[in-house]
Amino acid sequence: MKDLISAKELTKDDIYSILDTAESLHEINRRDIKKTPALRGKTVVNLFFENSTRTRTSFEIAAKRLSADAVNFAASSSSTQKGETLLDTIKNIEAMQADILVLRHEASGAAKFIAERSGTCVINAGDGINEHPTQALLDIFTIRRVKKELERLTVTIMGDIAHSRVARSNIWAMRTLGMRVKLFGPPTLLPNDPKALACEIAADKREAVQSDVIITLRIQRERQGKLLIPSLREYSRFFGLNSEDLKYAPKDVLLLHPGPVNRGVELSSSLADGANSAILDQVENGVSVRMAVMCALRRQ
Numbered sequence: 480m481k482d483l484i485s486a487k488e489l490t491k492d493d494i495y496s497i498l499d500t501a502e503s504l505h506e507i508n509r510r511d512i513k514k515t516p517a518l519r520g521k522t523v524v525n526l527f528f529e530n531s532t533r534t535r536t537s538f539e540i541a542a543k544r545l546s547a548d549a550v551n552f553a554a555s556s557s558s559t560q561k562g563e564t565l566l567d568t569i570k571n572i573e574a575m576q577a578d579i580l581v582l583r584h585e586a587s588g589a590a591k592f593i594a595e596r597s598g599t600c601v602i603n604a605g606d607g608i609n610e611h612p613t614q615a616l617l618d619i620f621t622i623r624r625v626k627k628e629l630e631r632l633t634v635t636i637m638g639d640i641a642h643s644r645v646a647r648s649n650i651w652a653m654r655t656l657g658m659r660v661k662l663f664g665p666p667t668l669l670p671n672d673p674k675a676l677a678c679e680i681a682a683d684k685r686e687a688v689q690s691d692v693i694i695t696l697r698i699q700r701e702r703q704g705k706l707l708i709p710s711l712r713e714y715s716r717f718f719g720l721n722s723e724d725l726k727y728a729p730k731d732v733l734l735l736h737p738g739p740v741n742r743g744v745e746l747s748s749s750l751a752d753g754a755n756s757a758i759l760d761q762v763e764n765g766v767s768v769r770m771a772v773m774c775a776l777r778r779q
């Protein structure tokens with residue numbers, strides 16, 4: 480691969496290859512000396528035009544653990560503030576002989592636009608409501624580490640699915656692997672055509688939680704023109720998850736959330752911090768998966 484733009488374009492073999500490489504790199508992150516020379520001499524530039532805690536930090540850590548030089552481009556203090564275009568910005572970074580560009584941008588399609596115009600490897604770290612492929616890969620990696628196999632599992636994605644690039648990338652990758660995907664949320668926050676995504680819609684919360692894995696999502700208020708739910712209190716009651724709801728789920732149900740968590744809205748604190756939660760494992764696994772993705776990319 481030259482780029483990773485979309486989970487939709489990954490084959491089953493691509494996904495398993497990244498998961499297996501991530502598994503082999505995972506123990507490096509638990510060593511005293513967390514370094515391998517796989518990308519020595521390479522330069523990775525993180526270009527985040529939207530806020531991030533987990534993705535930006537884990538790409539930087541992943542690059543450094545692979546012995547690459549990692550540079551963080553600060554959009555808010557860059558010349559984009561003087562009107563420089565995204566493409567001109569990228570061309571200038573490229574002129575400094577960067578090897579991998581990690582791009583987060585509020586515009587859906589931004590990563591594809593750049594990848595098609597750049598000889599440098601591009602990783603989509605989230606583009607608008609479109610895709611967040613490394614989040615899907617780390618979610619699937621986390622599920623496989625706990626459940627051991629993937630293809631017979633049912634995963635429920637709950638919450639603001641319509642505005643979620645995490646949901647979209649997970650749906651594409653999970654469907655490629657043959658996993659069953661159920662969606663649950665208020666009608667205003669469900670995708671327009673779930674059948675096109677080959678997903679089922681759960682009729683109610685009790686049906687939604689009957690699943691091997693539940694991924695809860697935050698309401699993406701920054702992507703909604705006006706709030707598409709009557710109130711957060713009602714949303715939490717009807718579409719959020721708490722310990723009472725989990726009585727109807729399998730005892731070993733795995734709870735995931737891409738973060739940031741709005742505690743008490745889509746997920747109660749007792750569940751976020753409870754025995755079924757793998758939220759911090761997702762964060763740890765994100766480093767291994769991003770290391771694997773960077774190792775898989777080759778300039779053309």
Ligand code: CP
Pocket residue numbers: 530531532533534535605611614737738739
């Ligand atoms: N999951 C995720 O993309 O989190 P950040 O926005 O903090 O990177």
